[in-house]
Amino acid sequence: MSYGSPPPPPPPPGGGAPNPGDQPEWGQQPHQPQGGQPYGSQPPPPAYGAAPGYGAATSTPPSNNLVLAILSTVLCCIPIGIYAILQANKVNTLWAQGDQAGAHKAAADAKKWSIIAIVSGFVVGVVYFIFSFMVAASGTSTR
């Protein structure tokens, strides 16, 4: 893989992105007329032309959810958290390549798989707890 393409997008400071700070909500940007692309330097994402004006408000990158992914890997002991880290990595890579829609998709995936890992870890823990409690209660074993 070559990541050699010049990394355009990091938003110009004070670039007038209307939403301060966090997660740009997908559907909520004011619909901009086609021509109004303030950041002309960005190549428009080729395959995702469906949302006109999309590039404007999303110049704030999505969270790559890396913290969640790492935590799910390290604390939940479910190695599917690794896949979440992979997706989180993809967020940064795609964003640097200018593929904003792809970055958002990867960010959502990173979040989804982190949560799956966390929930499975939690379920396994609870099942184990109930199981060990029953074993202890039946008197066959005490830890």
Add this chain to the structure above:
Amino acid sequence: MLLPGALTLAAGCVAGYVYTADPNVAGTWYPPCPFLTLTGLWCPGCGSARALHALLHLDLGTALARNPLAVVVYGYVLVAFLAWTRRRVTGAPRRLAAPWVTRTVLVGVVLFWILRNLPGMTWLSPA
């Protein structure tokens, strides 16, 4: 500030539990690692509770011996949490790290996972 506060509270509860309930002792309750149970191999997170317990008791050496990655992760999460809270307060925009940074994280975790299961590398695992 509601969410950062709630997260701080939750983390405090977890820390309080891990501080008092020693994961090295049989009889304290901790969720088992499904990967270790199923395969007999260490996962990247094995030893993270013991490492946290040691850290909370200010025993960095033991923490590193149980799971060095977890020690790094705890530090990283703390820093990331503070940065995230600051962004929420000031409204500063999020900036993504360069792709090589996250790629290093990915490769690092996978390497760590493999290495700590190799013979002679027990210093990376709780064994």
